[in-house]
Amino acid sequence: MKNTLSWVLVLLLIVSLLNNCLSSKVQRDITQKKSFIAKLRELYASGDRSKWPAPMLDEEAKPYFSEIGHLPEVQFPQDNPYSSEKAFLGKTLFYDPRLSGSNQIACASCHDPELGWCDNRMVSFGHDRQLGTRNAMSILNTAYATTLFWDGRAASLEEQSQMPIQDKKEMSEHVEIAAGKIARIKGYEILFEKAFGDKTVTKERITKAIATFERTIKSTPSKFDRFIDGETHLFTDDEVMGLHLFRTKAQCVNCHNSGYFSNNRFENIGTSLLNSKEEDLGRYLMTKNPDDVGKFRVPGLREVVRTYPWMHNGSFTSLTDIIQIYNKGNPEPYKNRSTVHNGITLNSQKSDMLRLLDLTDEEVAQLEAFLGTLSTKNERIQPPALP
């Protein structure tokens, strides 16, 4: 009896010792993690990017990498310099539905400042409520895009801005006719005169004014900008870890880099859904180069929280889902990797930069928390009075 009792006592002692050991290990781990995050916080908020831990980049990403950070000053092209009068004319035209065939649809119909300068729809509807095939991109920070559209088919904002006017599913109007309509509206004379020196209305002037306005639509400093400038306590621990993961283990910076959070390149992340009803050959449609099948322009991630749903087809409504897809290296289904287009067999070749990332659920949540810090509030822009 006595013997049993002492055995029980010894056992209890061992269990309690083990327990103590374990909880002090957990405690140690927590303290270590806390001090690791505190160190990261100090480096990232130091105001000196050279102190940041090195990014984890693939060889092929290096030539196109520049560090994430603030948005630089907007560059206005030499043949279309900025003036506030021109930007104001551009803003007025951006809101004017008379540029459309039905006189009902303006640029602002699909690029609404209250909806993150897009329309928050999977795909837009335009003329006669026809549905388009792609998700409307926000025009926020579009001044930093070196080519426009998901497939880069426009080389400048000037060139881009006449395309939706002529698109049968969008505004469905001939640009010359649109320009003629604007020229007949008396109140525009003074706006053209102030912007261009005389009251002549041409389609070139219309596109130049709209492009100038668009270049002024730039994100104001976000929580991320303020944090890296030294507001050390602005980020939660999860946001600090998310920023670090974005640049290291999750390797998002391979493609989403610079102050614009895009390297402005075209990449295939396995979203082209070849051989299905939703098939989109992406950049190939523009270049006809088989290597470009399924490539889309890397979108900038500033304001990403406001510009849902995501991807070229608006097929994602959850950022967690997007990060989980990257986490798995996007296992594109086999049946969607090849298609026959105009008699040519085309294959989707997913980027080698996509791979299993091995992120825990906690890390996925931290990345998502970080993406939140890149967004600012929706503006309440007063629409201009139309002449």
Ligand code: HEC
């Ligand atoms: C019916 C909806 C609709 C209308 C109206 C519309 N857009 Fe768009 N916009 C879109 C869609 C959809 C895309 C993406 C299309 C694609 O990539 O193929 C887009 C893309 C853009 C882009 C590219 C942004 C980037 O980062 O590449 C710009 C700039 C733009 N639109 C400006 C305009 C202007 C200026 C007007 C008016 C002249 C206009 N849009 C009218 C739906 C619309």
Ligand code: HEC
């Ligand atoms: C190989 C280059 C590449 C890498 C690496 C990459 N992305 Fe992307 N990302 C893209 C491309 C290309 C698209 C657009 C694809 C499409 O529209 O079908 C995109 C789209 C997105 C979108 C949707 C944005 C929008 O406006 O629709 C989010 C969010 C995103 N990526 C986040 C991430 C995160 C987080 C990581 C790291 C885990 C990451 N990306 C890594 C190339 C990349």
